[in-house]
Amino acid sequence: MSGAPGMIMLTVALPLLAAFLLPVLDRVSATLARVTGPALLALGVVMVWQLWASASPASVIAIGGFAPPLGIVFYIDRLSLLFTLLVLLLTLMLWPYGKDTSIREMSLTLLLAAAACGLALSGDIFNIYVFYELASVASFGLVSATRTGPAFIAAVRYVIISGFGTVLALTGIALVYTQTGTLNLAQLSQLAPQQLDNVIGMIAFVLILLGIGVKAELFPVNTWVPEVYATAKKRVTALLAGLISKLAVIVLVRLLVLVFHSEQALQILLVLGVLGVISGELAAWRSRDVSRMLAYSSIGQIGLVFIAFSIPGEAGVMAGLALALHHLVAKPALFLLADRWGNSIAGLRGAAKASPVAAALFVLFALSLVGVPPLPGFWAKLLLVTGLLSQPASAYWLAMAVILLATVLEANYFFRVVVTLYDAPEHTSTAASAQGHGRLNLATSAVFGVALLAAVIFITPVQQYLHATSVQVSDTQAYIDSVFAHNGERQ
Amino acid sequence: MTLPDPGIVLYSGAIGLVVIGIAGIVLSRNLFRILLALAIAEAGANMLLVLAGFRFDAIAPIVTGASTAMVDPVPQAMVLTAIVIGVGIQALALSLILQVYRIYGTLDMRVLSQKLEQSISAEAGVMPGNSQDAPLDDWSMPATASVVAQLEKQS
Secondary structure (H helix, E strand, O other), X not given: OOOOHHHHHHHHHHHHHHXXXXXXXXXXXXXXXXXXXXXXXXXXXXXXXXXXXXXXOOEEEEHHHOXXXXXXXXXXXXXXXXXXXXHHHHHHHOOOOOOOOOHHHHHHHHHHHHHHHHHHHEOEHHHHHHHHHHXXXXXXXXXXXXXXXXXXXXXXXXXXXXXXXXHHHHHHHHHHHHHHOOOEHHHHHHHHHHHOOOHHHHHHHHHHHHHHHOOOOOHHHOOHXXXXXXXXXXXXXXXXXXXXXXXXXXXXXXXXXXXXXOHHHHHHHHXXXXXXXXXXXXXXXXXXXXXXXXXXXXXXXXHHHHHHHOOOOHHHHHHHHHHHHHHHHHXXXXXXXXXXXXXXXXXXXXXXXHOHHHHHHHHHHHHHHHOOOOOHHHHHHHHHXXXXXXXXXXXXXXXXXXXXXXXXXXXXXXXXHHHHHOOXXXXXXXXXXXXXXXXXXXXXXXXXXXXXXXXHHOHHHHHHHHHHHHHHHHOHHHHHHHHHHHOOEOO | OOOOOHHHHHHXXXXXXXXXXXXXXXXOOEHHHHHHHHHHHHHHHHHHHHHHOOOOOOEOOOOOOOOOOEOOHHHHHHHHHHHHHHHHHHHHHHHHXXXXXXXXXXXXXXXXXXXXXXXXXXXXXXXXHHOOOOOOOOOOOHHHHHHHHHHHHHO
16 A cells, blocks of 8 residues: 555545445345444544655645546645544544444444545535535434434434525525636635625625534534434434534634635634533533533534634634544543433432542543643643734634633533532432443543543644644645646546 | 516525525424425525526537537536435435324424423433423413423323
C-alpha cells in the first residue's frame, strides 16, 4: 500500500459497498458478515493514518477525472483528514458489537460511517447535501432500531424535522446556484465577494445554516435531540451526539469560512449559539433524568462551539475546533456510562460503591466538561474566552457572560449527579447492577478517558496541531489555489 | 390586462409551494398531513432548483449538434437526485408512521408527544409533571384537559 491520496476514496466507497452487501454476506456466512464491518473500518483507519504520516499539505481528488469547476472534488487537508480519521475510529469504537445486533443495524452503521467520511471530505455543496441525506437516512434507521413505541415516535418526529431542514437547505442551495451558477466550494469562494454579498446570499446562508443545523443541534431546529437521545440505543446516541453533530458543524464552518464570511453571517451564528447555550443549559439543569440531562447539555455545549466559530479569524476556528473535539471525546463516554446505570438520577444513589471505575470516569468527564483546570475542557474554554475578550463588539462580551453563567449551571447539574453517585445507599439498590452491554460500554468509555488524560499530557503538540489546522482552514486563497492548480490527480 | 412576466410567476409559485408546505408542517397535528406538507415543500424546493438553470429561449439539454442555446443541465440532474432522495425519505417516514399507528392507534401529534413524555419519564422513574412544560399548580388548561381525557379513553 502506498500513501497515494486517491486511497482516501476507499474510506467512502468500501463501507458504502459493504453496507449493501452485508445482508447477502450474512446468508453465506454469519461470522464473516459480523467481522466485515469492523475489519473495513480498521482498514480505513490504517489508510488514513498512512496519508496522515505522509503529510502532504493539501491535495484534491477529482472524482472520475473530471476537472474541478464541473466535476466533484474531494478536498484533503488537515481538517478533513482529522475528521475522516475520527469518523472511522469512533465508529469502530461504538460499533454494535453485541451478539443480539441485527445485520441491518451493522449495515446502517457502515452507511453512516461512509456518509460521514464523505461529509468531511467533499468540496462540492450539492455533494455535501447528498452525503448529508445519506447520513440522515442511516440515522433514522438506527434510531428506530429498538422497535419500541417511544423510539418510533421519536424517529418520526426526527424524520419530519430533518425533512424540513432538507427543504430549507435545498432552497438555499438553489438560491446560491441562481446567484453564482456553480456548486464547487472553491469557485463559490471566488465568486462570493461579488455575487453572494447581498440579501439573497444572506437568505441562502440562513436557509443552509438551519438546514444543516438540524444535525448540528443548532438552536431552533434541535427539538428532536432530547427525545431521540432518550429513546435510542445508547451506542447510537453516543455516535450521533459525538460524531454526526460535529461533522455537521464542520461542514457549516467550511461554508462559513469559504463562502459566507460576512459580518452578518457571524452575528447570526453568535446569536443562535448564545440562544442554544441558554436554552440547552437551563433545560439540562431542570431535567430529572440522566439521558435528557446529557442531551440538553449537548445542545448547550454545541452552542458554545457555534459561539466560538462566530469569532472572526483563526482564533475563533481554533477555539471551535478545540471545543468540538473535546465534546466529541467526552459526551459519547458520558452517554455510555449513563446506559450502565439506567435513566433516573435518584436510581444512581450509591452506584459508586457498586461500580467505582465507572463512577470515577463519570466524574472525570463531568469535570472536564465543566472546565476544571488540568483537564482539556478547561483549555478549550480558555481559548473561547480569550478569543471573545479580544473582540471589541459588545455582543461578544454578552456572549462571554452567558458562557460563564452556563458554566455555573453545568457545574451545578453535573455535581448533583456526582453527589448522588457517591451518596451512601439507603438500601441495597438494584439499579446499580450492570446489565447487558455494561462491560463493553465501560471499556469503551475507559478508552475515551485514556484519550482525555493523554490530551492533558500532550497538550502542547495538540495545541500546535490545532493551530496549524486552523491556520490552514482560514486560508481561503490556498483552498482555491489547490483546487484549481492541481486540476485533479487522476483517480 | 397583461399577464405578469412568466419568470416571476414561476418563482413565486415555487416559493409559494415551500411556504405552503412549511405552514402545513407547523400547523398540522396529524402526522400524515405533516408528511404531505413536507412533500409539497420539497416540490417547491425542487422547482426552484430547476428554475435556477432555466431559460425561456432555449431547448432541452440534449446534444444534437444544432447550435441553439440549451437549458443548463446541471440543476436538472440535481433535481433528479433530490427527487429520488425525497421519495426514499417519504417512504421511510410512512413506514415509521405506520408502526406508530399500529402501536398507539392514533396519529395525533399532541397525543403522541404526551405519550412519549410519559414513557421517557416512567422509564426514568420520575413524574411526568416534573417536566419543564407542566403548569405549576393543579389547574389545567382546556386543551390539556381534552388531551388527557382522550388519553384516558384510549388506555
